[in-house]
Amino acid sequence: MGYASTVKVPFGPQHPALKEPEHFLFEVDGDTVVGVTPRIGYVHRGIEKALELSTYGHGIYLAERICGICTIAHTCCYAQAVEELMGIDVPPRANYIRTIMSELERLHSHSLWVGLVAHEAGFDTLFMYAWRDREVILNLFQELTGGRVLHAINTLGGVRRDISPEMADKVRRALEHFEGRTKEYLRIVRTEPTFLRRTRDVGVLKPADAARLNAVGPTLRASGIKGDVRRDDPYVAYDEMPFNVITSDSCDVFGRTEVRTEEMMESIGIIRHALEHLPEGVFRVRAPRNVPAGECVSRVEAPRGEDMHYARSNGTAKPDRYKVRAPTLANIPALCKMLVGIHVADIPIILAGIDPCFSCMDRMVFVRSGGSTGRAR
Amino acid sequence: MVAYEIFQLVVFPGALFVICLAFLYEWVDRKLFARVQGRYGPLYTGPAGILQPVADFLKLLSKEDIVPRACDANLFFAVPVMYAALPLTALFIMPIAAPEALVSFEGDLIFILFSFGLMTLLIFLAGWSSMSRFSAIGSVRSALQMLSYEIPLGLVLVCPAIAARSLSVSGIVQWQAANATWGAALQPIGLAVVMVCMLAELELVPFDIPEAETEIVAGWRTEFTGRRLALFRMGRDLEIVLVSALVVSLYLGGAQQLWLVPAAAMFVIKTAAVVAVFSFARALFARFRIDQMIAGMWKYLLPIAVAQVVLVQMGLGA
Numbered sequence: 001m002g003y004a005s006t007v008k009v010p011f012g013p014q015h016p017a018l019k020e021p022e023h024f025l026f027e028v029d030g031d032t033v034v035g036v037t038p039r040i041g042y043v044h045r046g047i048e049k050a051l052e053l054s055t056y057g058h059g060i061y062l063a064e065r066i067c068g069i070c071t072i073a074h075t076c077c078y079a080q081a082v083e084e085l086m087g088i089d090v091p092p093r094a095n096y097i098r099t100i101m102s103e104l105e106r107l108h109s110h111s112l113w114v115g116l117v118a119h120e121a122g123f124d125t126l127f128m129y130a131w132r133d134r135e136v137i138l139n140l141f142q143e144l145t146g147g148r149v150l151h152a153i154n155t156l157g158g159v160r161r162d163i164s165p166e167m168a169d170k171v172r173r174a175l176e177h178f179e180g181r182t183k184e185y186l187r188i189v190r191t192e193p194t195f196l197r198r199t200r201d202v203g204v205l206k207p208a209d210a211a212r213l214n215a216v217g218p219t220l221r222a223s224g225i226k227g228d229v230r231r232d233d234p235y236v237a238y239d240e241m242p243f244n245v246i247t248s249d250s251c252d253v254f255g256r257t258e259v260r261t262e263e264m265m266e267s268i269g270i271i272r273h274a275l276e277h278l279p280e281g282v283f284r285v286r287a288p289r290n291v292p293a294g295e296c297v298s299r300v301e302a303p304r305g306e307d308m309h310y311a312r313s314n315g316t317a318k319p320d321r322y323k324v325r326a327p328t329l330a331n332i333p334a335l336c337k338m339l340v341g342i343h344v345a346d347i348p349i350i351l352a353g354i355d356p357c358f359s360c361m362d363r364m365v366f367v368r369s370g371g372s373t374g375r376a377r
Numbered sequence: 378m379v380a381y382e383i384f385q386l387v388v389f390p391g392a393l394f395v396i397c398l399a400f401l402y403e404w405v406d407r408k409l410f411a412r413v414q415g416r417y418g419p420l421y422t423g424p425a426g427i428l429q430p431v432a433d434f435l436k437l438l439s440k441e442d443i444v445p446r447a448c449d450a451n452l453f454f455a456v457p458v459m460y461a462a463l464p465l466t467a468l469f470i471m472p473i474a475a476p477e478a479l480v481s482f483e484g485d486l487i488f489i490l491f492s493f494g495l496m497t498l499l500i501f502l503a504g505w506s507s508m509s510r511f512s513a514i515g516s517v518r519s520a521l522q523m524l525s526y527e528i529p530l531g532l533v534l535v536c537p538a539i540a541a542r543s544l545s546v547s548g549i550v551q552w553q554a555a556n557a558t559w560g561a562a563l564q565p566i567g568l569a570v571v572m573v574c575m576l577a578e579l580e581l582v583p584f585d586i587p588e589a590e591t592e593i594v595a596g597w598r599t600e601f602t603g604r605r606l607a608l609f610r611m612g613r614d615l616e617i618v619l620v621s622a623l624v625v626s627l628y629l630g631g632a633q634q635l636w637l638v639p640a641a642a643m644f645v646i647k648t649a650a651v652v653a654v655f656s657f658a659r660a661l662f663a664r665f666r667i668d669q670m671i672a673g674m675w676k677y678l679l680p681i682a683v684a685q686v687v688l689v690q691m692g693l694g695a
Contacts, residue, residue, distance in 0.1 A: 009510070015594075031668075122582055122589060122664025128414035194583050194663040344514075345592050345666045 005029055011347060013042050018351065022358040028344055036339045038332055043359040051322040056082050056156060056291060059319065063309075064150055066324055067360035069112065072098075072105040073302035074309075074324070075154035080235060081298035081311040082156055085291045092279040094158035095237040100171075100274045101144075101153050102236065102300075103267040107178065108137040109303035110260045110267075113355045114185055117257060120349040121198040126188060133181040136174050143170065158284030168275045179268050186261045189254075199254035203338040203350035206251060215334035216327050217305020218263065219354045221247045222255035229301035240277070241270045253353040260355075290317050302327050304355045328354065329361040390473035390641060392465060398645070399614035402652045403430040406617070409656040430614070437607035445507060445600050452506035457601065457608035460499045464615035467492040471622040472550050472632045474641040481547040486538055489546065489623060490531055493578055496616060497523040500587070503609075504597030515596025518667050519587035522577055525674035526584075529682035530574035533567040536689045537627045540564070546623070550631035560628035567685045568628045570678055575620045576658055577670070579613070583662035584670060621651035 006029045013021035021042040027035035047066060051059050063078035064071045076098055083090060090098075115130035138148045145151035145161060153159050163171075189195060205215065210223035220227045228245045230238040246262045248255035295312040305327030314320040331354045338350050385391055404419060404427050411418025419426025444453065470485045472478040478485075497519055504516025537560045538544050541552035553559060561568045577584040588596030601609055625631055625647040632644040665673070 118663070122585060123662065124582070125414045125660045126663075128416060132415050192663065194665060197665065197669055198663050343666060343668070345586075345589070348592055 006034060009344070018356075018358070020356070020358040022356070024339070024347075024351075026339070026344070026347065031343050031345075033339055033342050033344065033347070036336050038336060040329075040332065040358065041362050044362045045359075048322050048324060048363060052319055055289070055317045056086075056319065057287075057289070059322070060155060061152070063324075064152060067302075067326065067357055068149060069109050069357065070105065070302040070304065070307065070326075070360070071150055072101045072154065073300050073307050075152075076102060076236065077298045077300040077302075077307050077309040078311075079154050079156055080300070081296050081309045082291065083287070084296045084298065085294050085311060085313050086156070086288055087292070088157055088285060088287060090158055090236075091282050091285060092237070093162075093281050093283045096274050096278050097159045097163055097283060098154060099237040099241065100163065100271050101151065101159075103270045103274075104137055104140060104144075104171075106267045106303045107264055107271075108134050108141070109355075110264050111137070111182075111185075113260055113303075113352075114189070114257065116355075117199075117253070117349060117352050118195070120352045121195055123192070123195055126185070126192075126195075129181075130185065133178065136178050140171060140174050143167065155284065156287035158282070160284070162283050163275070163278065168278070171271065171275060175268050175271060179265070182261065182264045182268070186258075186265070189257045189261060196254065198346075198349060199257060200250070200252060202253045202346050203256075203342065203353050204251050205334055205338050209337050210251075210334060213333040213337055214330055215305075216330045217301070217303075217355075218256055218259045219305065219331050219334060221245065222259045223251045224249045227306075229299050229306050233299055235298075235300060237274065241273055243270050253349055256353050256355075290315065291319075304328060304357060305330060324363065326357065326361040328357045329363075331356070332361075385479060386469075391469065391479060394473070395465065395468050395615065395618060396611070398648075399611060399618050400430040400434070401427070402617050402621070402649065403610075403614045404428075405649055405652050406656045409653055410660055413657060413660040434607050434611060437610070438604045440603040440606075442603040442605070443600075445509065447508040448600065449506040449508070452502055453600075453605075456499055456503045456506060457605040457612070460496070460503065460612040461608040461615065463492055463495055463499065464612060464619045468615065468619050468622065470546055471619065472547050472626060472640075473622070473644050474632060474639075476547060476550045476554055476631060476633060476640065478547045481545055483548070484544045486534065486544050486546055486549070489619075490534060492619075493530070494523070494527065496578075497527075500597050503601070504587075507597075507600035509600050511593040511595070511599045512597050514593050515587045515599070518593075519580070519597060521667060521671060522580075522584065522586060525671040526574040526577040526678070529570055529674065529678045530578070532679075532682040533564075533570045533574075533685050534623075534627065536564050536567045536685055539686075539689050546626050546631075550626050550633070553630050554633050559630045564628070564685060564689065566681060566688070568624070570682050570685065571624060571628070572654065572658075573678060575624065576655065577674075579617060579620060579655065581655055582659040583665045585659075585664055586667050586670060589664055617652060617655070618648065621648040621655075624651050 006027045009026045009028050011024040011026055012018045013023045023039040025037040026033050047062060051062050060075055060078055063074045066074045111130050111134040115127040118126035141151055142148045144167060145153045153161060205223050207224045210220050210225055224247050226245045226247055231245050243266045246259050246266060248259050291313040293313055293315045298309045300307045307327055308325040310323040311319050312321040335354050387393060408418040419429035422428040422432045467489055469480045470478050500519045501516045504512040537549050541549040543549055580587055588598060598609055629647050632640040634640045635643050
């Protein structure tokens with residue numbers, strides 16, 4: 001035997017292109033990737049166990065800390081699951097405020113991502129611009145909720161704070177500015193030739209593969225499939241919101257960029273509509289301490305895709321089992337598909353293309369073999 | 378007389394002046410790049426942060442010196458010194474304070490071209506000697522890049538020489554002075570090609586492929602720390618001075634006195650303008666992939682360069 005024709009190139013867990021620790025082992029033939037093995041689970045935090053050890057009221061603060069960016073999506077998902085188990089109805093005003101917050105979160109998450117993907121493509125100027133303009137949304141969060149990153153706005157039975165008419169005006173004014181900037185980004189990502197060369201036909205995920213590998217969120221929609229929990233299984237107030245589910249047929253990183261940037265425009269529209277039609281009334285009802293026995297699955301469209309929580313209660317003040325499936329985990333098989341047959345230089349931009357949030361997705365599962373399925377934790 | 382010559386070599390317009398220029402241009406580049414991106418750039422050290430590059434250099438000199446166990450020690454130690462010394466040497470050929478350079482001989486333009494090739498060779502050796510994956514990929518990319526831009530660069534750089542009937546940089550500057558014209562006015566295509574090739578030579582966006590941070594960490598520089606990294610950074614700054622000096626000398630009239638403004642001041646103004654163009658260019662683009670870069674250079678830049686030579690041979694722009 002001669003030399004092996006392929007070289008194994010490790011990528012991560014410490015690598016400048018990965019902001020979070022995750023490991024991918026690439027098998028490289030010349031400049032072409034022929035195989036990839038992901039190794040996940042570096043930041044297992046035991047958060048599901050912690051949820052099972054705390055009361056439902058405490059749990060929402062833990063759920064907020066699953067992800068640093070999708071904090072509202074996770075609390076929304078958690079609150080929905082627990083509220084359904086409790087059998088309480090959230091007042092309509094709270095649902096509208098949750099919608100507004102979720103969409104503000106989508107705006108800040110997507111503009112963060114546009115900056116990151118530009119950075120991966122070596123386009124630092126767009127990176128700086130996108131992150132500068134994202135500050136507008138973070139400042140809004142600070143005024144609306146008191147926190148820029150962790151907002152603690154959702155609570156069991158509603159939201160913690162109301163949106164006053166003056167605040168609504170502030171949000172509208174900020175959106176005015178942000179809309180102009182978003183249009184500018186849309187123009188840049190569609191016309192800048194060097195950026196197009198780095199994103200077009202890079203990381204191709206065919207619609208059939210996207211469906212088969214259960215991709216979620218913008219990754220799925222960039223492959224031309226209209227999959228969006230907000231439309232398929234409306235939660236909070238999305239059934240009353242007019243918006244388009246943005247898709248793209250280009251199936252590549254460019255499509256993912258375009259889908260996310262256009263989604264920002266849709267989010268702005270949703271927030272405006274929700275502020276306009278904000279129902280009167282209370283924004284919070286009392287939640288009971290104990291929860292009747294039952295189980296429930298709750299789904300939310302986080303900025304990165306479908307976020308799923310499962311809760312099982314046993315009649316006490318603490319959940320019997322709580323399971324979180326963050327969107328990034330659902331996108332890993334699709335990611336591995338995209339990463340085969342590409343240039344080594346395209347690895348970072350494709351990895352960034354799914355908007356990975358590796359630290360949010362790491363859970364640990366023990367499966368006892370031999371007959372009975374073990375208790376998973 | 379000897380004392381004056383030594384002063385010329387060591388202080389002005391020799392080594393010390395050129396090194397100060399190198400630090401100044403790093404500041405110009407960083408400041409402009411930051412302002413284009415909506416940032417402030419260097420701010421604290423000296424007025425408007427003008428001393429920041431010097432402070433960075435001194436800080437790096439005092440940092441811990443880490444030598445990878447697997448490296449080729451001799452090369453690893455020698456390359457940074459050579460990388461800083463080479464552009465400094467080549468800069469003696471550039472006319473800075475007068476249309477006549479400190480050192481000038483018929484054929485020194487060839488030497489400059491040769492030193493650009495040597496710089497890339499040193500980069501390759503730097504990456505190779507550090508025995509790291511990222512460095513190796515970076516140095517291979519750097520060599521590949523050189524193979525694609527060096528031929529168009531060499532072709533167009535000969536055009537001013539053909540026009541001036543001199544293979545000496547000083548000769549070309551004096552020819553421009555004598556004919557009261559600029560190379561840029563006669564050969565604008567050549568200037569454009571040189572600027573693109575120089576972006577690649579200096580490894581600036583969109584051609585910063587050998588040190589693409591998000592792909593291969595710091596590329597060929599990954600394993601260098603402390604004073605070796607400081608020398609590399611100074612070498613890079615000196616190379617920017619060398620490149621802008623070459624562009625100014627061949628195409629923008631070089632160091633010529635303009636009315637009351639002395640030649641050295643004109644040189645600084647013109648080279649700073651060239652550096653500014655580089656900073657703007659690197660703020661405007663995303664990074665190419667190595668295959669796209671090589672294909673682009675051979676498909677588009679080489680024919681344009683050949684066209685420039687043909688035009689000059691036909692007597693246009695000469």
